[in-house]
Amino acid sequence: MDAKDILGLPKNPFPATQEKKPRPQKETQRKPDGVHREVYALTGGMAPLMPTIEVSHLKKRQNTEKEKISWQWLPFTSSARTDNLHLYHWVRVVNGVPPTGDYSFAKYNKSVDVVKYTDEEYKKHLTDPMWSREETDQLFDLCERFDLRFIIIADRFPYPRTVEELKSRYYAVTRALLLARAPSPGDVSGNPIVKEPYNMTHEVERKRALSVVLSQTKQQEQRDAEILAEAKQIMESRMASKNAEDVELPVNQIGNEGSEATAHAESISLLNTNHLSSSTAAPPTAECTSTPASLRMLRVYLRTHALEQMVQAANSSAGLRTIKRVDQTLQDLGVHLKPKVPTKSVCAEHLELRKEILTLLNLQKQLQNREAEASVNRDNSYAETPSTPKRSFRGDVERSLVPDSAGFGGDRVGKRDHKRKAPGRFTDAPPSPPQSKRPRKLKSSDG
Amino acid sequence: MTRRLKDVEISFPIVYGTIAFWLGKKASEYNSHKWTVYVRGATNEDLGVIVKRAVFQLHPSFNNPTRVVESAPFELSESGWGEFEIAIRLFFHSDVCDKQLDLYHQLKLFPEDENGPQSIKKPVVVEIYDEIVFSEPTEALFARVQNHPAAIVPRLPSGLNLPPPGPVNNINEKKRGDTKDHPLNQWFMNFSEADELLKLAAARQYVQGHVGKLRRQLSMIDGLPQLSKAASGQ
Numbered sequence A: 001m002d003a004k005d006i007l008g009l010p011k012n013p014f015p016a017t018q019e020k021k022p023r024p025q026k027e028t029q030r031k032p033d034g035v036h037r038e039v040y041a042l043t044g045g046m047a048p049l050m051p052t053i054e055v056s057h058l059k060k061r062q063n064t065e066k067e068k069i070s071w072q073w074l075p076f077t078s079s080a081r082t083d084n085l086h087l088y089h090w091v092r093v094v095n096g097v098p099p100t101g102d103y104s105f106a107k108y109n110k111s112v113d114v115v116k117y118t119d120e121e122y123k124k125h126l127t128d129p130m131w132s133r134e135e136t137d138q139l140f141d142l143c144e145r146f147d148l149r150f151i152i153i154a155d156r157f158p159y160p161r162t163v164e165e166l167k168s169r170y171y172a173v174t175r176a177l178l179l180a181r182a183p184s185p186g187d188v189s190g191n192p193i194v195k196e197p198y199n200m201t202h203e204v205e206r207k208r209a210l211s212v213v214l215s216q217t218k219q220q221e222q223r224d225a226e227i228l229a230e231a232k233q234i235m236e237s238r239m240a241s242k243n244a245e246d247v248e249l250p251v252n253q254i255g256n257e258g259s260e261a262t263a264h265a266e267s268i269s270l271l272n273t274n275h276l277s278s279s280t281a282a283p284p285t286a287e288c289t290s291t292p293a294s295l296r297m298l299r300v301y302l303r304t305h306a307l308e309q310m311v312q313a314a315n316s317s318a319g320l321r322t323i324k325r326v327d328q329t330l331q332d333l334g335v336h337l338k339p340k341v342p343t344k345s346v347c348a349e350h351l352e353l354r355k356e357i358l359t360l361l362n363l364q365k366q367l368q369n370r371e372a373e374a375s376v377n378r379d380n381s382y383a384e385t386p387s388t389p390k391r392s393f394r395g396d397v398e399r400s401l402v403p404d405s406a407g408f409g410g411d412r413v414g415k416r417d418h419k420r421k422a423p424g425r426f427t428d429a430p431p432s433p434p435q436s437k438r439p440r441k442l443k444s445s446d447g
Numbered sequence B: 001m002t003r004r005l006k007d008v009e010i011s012f013p014i015v016y017g018t019i020a021f022w023l024g025k026k027a028s029e030y031n032s033h034k035w036t037v038y039v040r041g042a043t044n045e046d047l048g049v050i051v052k053r054a055v056f057q058l059h060p061s062f063n064n065p066t067r068v069v070e071s072a073p074f075e076l077s078e079s080g081w082g083e084f085e086i087a088i089r090l091f092f093h094s095d096v097c098d099k100q101l102d103l104y105h106q107l108k109l110f111p112e113d114e115n116g117p118q119s120i121k122k123p124v125v126v127e128i129y130d131e132i133v134f135s136e137p138t139e140a141l142f143a144r145v146q147n148h149p150a151a152i153v154p155r156l157p158s159g160l161n162l163p164p165p166g167p168v169n170n171i172n173e174k175k176r177g178d179t180k181d182h183p184l185n186q187w188f189m190n191f192s193e194a195d196e197l198l199k200l201a202a203a204r205q206y207v208q209g210h211v212g213k214l215r216r217q218l219s220m221i222d223g224l225p226q227l228s229k230a231a232s233g234q
Helices: A003-007 A039-043 A055-059 A119-124 A133-145 A150-156 A164-182 A200-214 A217-241 A249-269 A273-279 A293-298 A303-315 A320-332 A344-378 A403-413 B139-145 B193-223 B225-232
Strands: A071-077 A087-094 A301-302 B009-022 B034-042 B051-057 B066-069 B074-080 B085-092 B099-104 B123-137
Touching: A055 B099, A071 A403, A071 B099, A087 A133, A119 A150, A119 A164, A164 A273, A217 A293, A293 A403, A293 B123, A301 A303, A301 B099, A303 A344, A303 B009, A303 B123, A320 A344, A320 B074, B009 B099, B009 B139, B034 B085, B074 B193, B085 B123, B099 B123
Parallel strands: none
Antiparallel strands: A071 A087, A301 B123, B009 B034, B009 B123, B034 B074, B051 B066, B051 B085, B085 B099
16 A cells, blocks of 8 residues: 555556545645646756747758758867977867967866065064964975965975964965055055955864854754844844833843843853753753743744743753653653643643653653662672563553662673763673663663 | 733633545546645634734645635645645734744544445544644733733733723624634634643643652652661671
């Protein structure tokens, strides 16, 4: 059945009355005339924007009146080459006259004008404690050869120098030379290297910050986006409240949120992620019962959207596995993950239930950890045998909550520790028996 | 009157979705179903009290895929053969809110049971319940809608004097905005929060019970550290 589904074939070839059913999730619609659906689908559901071939042209014109074109295999040289190499290529000859002029690609042979300094100039303006004359000479030679491609220059440079150091030296020398050679400083003040000299520390910091941003996890990215959105909203509402006559939130509250938001924005611009992780908790959890500031700022929103935001806020302190376990628990309890009738009270109850389940899971874990500790203390002298029977429990909420210290100890001890929340508890335990891959409900060791 | 009421929200329960009928004998390859997409009050009251217009954004293969509906009932009927996501943008009256609200709904033409025969009489109905919430409404808006049947309005703390509301229904208007006698209303679903509340309350009780149990167990373990240590010290 599924194969037919995929192929888009009719399910029952039998009943003549039944209409041929397209695939259920068919996205393309069309209402054209005289063109087959498939052809339309090829072009992405739209007619071609321009006619491609004029059919009439195909039949009539023979192009008799224009020039006579032929192609000849001719030699050529390029002004871009210094070795007088003669190569051959096909040339379009018009009416027997071959084209003249340089090789058409020679004009692209550009290079950079790297400054050249004399010994005198070097002694007078360019000496630097961090750079020897030899090194500087080599740097400039490489710059000339490789057209200021600093990555390559850094690679070829005989002494260990970072790209930023090389750039710094090159630009400093060039700048100094420019200033020294200019009749007056005003002449070169328009030159970019004079106006904005290369700042090595700034560049190093900028690149470091970029790599931090690049290596941010998705969660961090989300949090950044949330904070920026909130900050923007707060700024906008501040603007709005300045323009309008409304008396909205009391001024000090705006001031607090505003300063919080700008603090967030500044810490983002400094790309200091340490600040972010500690301060993201503040805005969403500020009010549990009344609507959080971000929702109030919206002025109009859907109840389901509000619930989503608050659920996300509640989940922000939990790991992905815990969140999945919360969802599983909800399902086990016969509760929809998203309420079907999201009234104010239903949403409030739903949110509270989620929070209570989180508490429950945390307590379960705590209890396990304590009991495991206790049994580790007890069985400290015994090694864990690989044939320890695996407990196949955790079938539902009820059983997982029944305390069973012997079972806990036997199963828990020796499980490899890979949780961030309980480091070093089981470090002296031998490796655990292989775990089944079957989806487990509320395995207490998870999360 | 343009002052905003702090910590007050007015909400409007809505239901939005689609009803699709198979065209049966009259169905062709490119026109197999006729369907209607709509946004209605959850109790079929007139949403025109807050909604100025609704813009339905259809699949680009439709002519003029942007359909504007300027008055209640906010609905649109079309025919076609494919399922796609419809975007519904609600614009509110100027005294309500200057921001728009977007809803998204997947048009469903084919019944869940793919192998069953399609019926001309029984449509495929998908309805979603939600509530439009206006937080910190102006006094003017509150006064205007406080007695409207489409609105859920909290009781204000005493001491707040609002002028008496204007007439609730514009009976003089030619077109009725409510959907109480809508031709499709036999297919409208009833959404009652009672069942869900009951389930949630039961679930909460259950969870709370276990939380209590766990807390007791934890406190017991915490209170008896000597026992385990004594055992290991043998």
